[in-house]
Amino acid sequence: MYEPMYFRVLLILFCIFLLGCTEQAQTPLRIGTNTWPGYEPLYVTQKKYPEFQTQIKFVEYRNASQVLNGIINNSIDVAAVTLDEAVKIKTLGYDIQVVWVIDESFGADALMSLHYDSILELKGKKIGVETSALGAYFLKRFLEINQLKKSDFEIVNLEVNRHYSAVIEEQVDAVLTFDPVKSKLLAAGAANLFDSTQIPGEIVDVLIVNRYDFNANQQAVLSAFLAANSKTVAAINHNITPYFHSLNNRLNLPEAQFYASYQQLHLFELDKVTDWYAQVDTQKQLVKRFSSVLKEEQITSQDCDCDDLISSVILDMVRNEK
Structure with a gap:
């Protein structure tokens, strides 16, 4: 008498289990970014391949601080940040790992001023900086190279958005910023007083994940996506012109500014990613420098235990998919 009911209950439970598995398998990988030319090829790749339109979901933030909060709060699975930002949250106790390197800034980050044409003229004036993100490190390097002190200026914490x-409304006299804002300020007549060409190799963008929350299925999706993205980047580096509209969708730059912007960063193809990972000593020195600056600026209270910060697992998977 009870057997049919027993089997019916089992069948219902089994169906619920299958439904749960299906939903889990279909949960897209959430990648968080702010607006930056180096991240745009990721969006192009997602639109180009139908499978990634369901497997990948982009979460767009207004600034880097929001992206960092997204990965800390598990609102996203993957975050596009600068390497110094990765060092910062690792030092603060969040167990993240760098799993990919995207690009290197070579002029696309800059100190821009609308009314002052020299650093000397800018002394004593207000400089806007997103101090919770890359801006803190960029500011420190600007001061070091020009033999200046923070007290020479009035530093205003200002998110990139x-x-x-x-600047236009004269709330600050200059900003440490990056593209597309840099290009828009240039078009408005602003002067470039300092940029990332003076600190080559130091501003690199990476993808990070929460190490213990990033499962095998997510690794597989991300590696397949980055393998496809490497082909997109190679095509863009070969001839960017056909990609003007798709890359410029979020940047909204006039044509001349768009091309100038992409001349000021190096997009990393697979071979370049591999080369970067091979430069272990250079990475260690850079991470140590970031850690030191963060501590000096009292953003963190200790040195980074960063021995396991950079992981080559995804790179190995991508190379196997090549």
């Missing part, structure tokens, strides 16, 4: 309006 406010940089352009703050």
Whole structure:
């Protein structure tokens, strides 16, 4: 008498189990970014391949601080950040790993001023900086190279989505910013007083994940996506012109500014990613420098235990898919 009911209950439970598995398998990989030319090929790749339109979901943030909060709070699975930002949250106790390197800035990050043409003229004036993100390190290097002190200026904490309006409305006298804001300020007549060509190799963008929350299925999706993205980047590096509209969808730059912007960063193809990973000593020195600056600026209270910060697992998977 009870057997049919027993088997019916088992069948219902089994169906619920299958439904749960299906939903888990279909959960897209959430990648968080702010707006930066180096991240745009990721968006192009997702639109180009139908499978990634369901497997990948981009979460767009207004600034880097929001991206960092997204990975800390597990609102996203993968975050596009600068390497110094990765060192920062690792030092603060979050067990993240760098799993990919995207690009290197070579002029696309800059100190821009609308009314002052020299650093000397800027002394005593207000400089807007997103101090919770890359801006803190960039500011430190600007001061070091020009033999200046932070007290020579009035530093205003300013998130990047406010940089352009703050300069135009004269709320600050200069900003340490990056493209597309840099190009838009240039077009408005601003002067470039310092940029990342003066610190080559130091501003690199990477993808990070929460190490213990990133499962095998997510690794497989990300590696397949990055293998496809490497082909996109290779095509862009060969001839960017056909990609003008797709890359410029979020940047919204005039044509001349768009091409100038991409001349000021190096997009990493697979071979370049591999080369970067092979430069272990250079990475260690750079991470040590980031850690030291963060501690000096009292953003962190200790040195980074970063021995396992950079992981080549995804790179190995991508190379096997090549």
